[in-house]
Amino acid sequence: MRDQVERAETAEALEKYTAQRNWYSRQSSRFKKRAQLFSLLVIICGGLIALLPVFKPTPASHWSDYAGAVLGLIVVISQGVMRIWRWDEIWPEYRKASERMKREQRLYLYNANPYAAFTDEAGARRRYIDALESIIAEEQKLYWQAVEKADQAKS
Numbered sequence: 001m002r003d004q005v006e007r008a009e010t011a012e013a014l015e016k017y018t019a020q021r022n023w024y025s026r027q028s029s030r031f032k033k034r035a036q037l038f039s040l041l042v043i044i045c046g047g048l049i050a051l052l053p054v055f056k057p058t059p060a061s062h063w064s065d066y067a068g069a070v071l072g073l074i075v076v077i078s079q080g081v082m083r084i085w086r087w088d089e090i091w092p093e094y095r096k097a098s099e100r101m102k103r104e105q106r107l108y109l110y111n112a113n114p115y116a117a118f119t120d121e122a123g124a125r126r127r128y129i130d131a132l133e134s135i136i137a138e139e140q141k142l143y144w145q146a147v148e149k150a151d152q153a154k155s
Contacts, residue, residue, distance in 0.1 A: 010125055017101070017132045024098035024139075031091035038078045039088070045071040045078070089146060097139040104131045 049071045056064045082088060108115050108128040118124040 013129065017129070018105075020132075020136065021098055021101040021105075024094045024101070028091045028094035028098060031087040031094065034085075035082065035088035035091060038082050042075050042078050045075045049075070086146065086150065090143070093139055093142050097135055100135045101132055104128065104135065 049068050052064045052068045052071075105128075107113070108124065111124070115124045115127060118127065
């Protein structure tokens with residue numbers, strides 16, 4: 001009976017780690033798309049600002065001045081949003097955590113090193129869970145270091 005309970009708890013724990021890995025993967029994809037979208041927006045607006053003086057037909061026409069001001073505002077807001085939410089810095093870390101968790105899962109499932117050294121399944125499972133926890137802890141440490149760095153930059 002105890003063995004069945006232990007297996008059920010282990011299966012539940014492994015499902016949680018799979019969910020965590022999937023979360024890292026989804027967030028990485030979302031953050032990458034957002035970072036690329038805002039970067040592209042900045043590039044397009046910056047290019048249009050440089051191009052606007054060509055379209056100023058007469059000195060009395062001010063539409064290009066207003067358009068330039070709006071485009072400049074979009075650039076400033078986009079850069080501010082990117083700096084606050086730091087998608088471009090976070091997505092690679094999430095991707096790295098997801099990929100490391102996938103690799104660890106493959107090593108565990110195929111009983112490759114370092115898991116081949118274990119003679120019992122419980123020991124290999126503990127090593128696997130420790131490795132996943134280490135990956136998560138490292139990602140969280142990097143996240144909080146980035147937050148502290150951002151807070152120091154604001155000061």
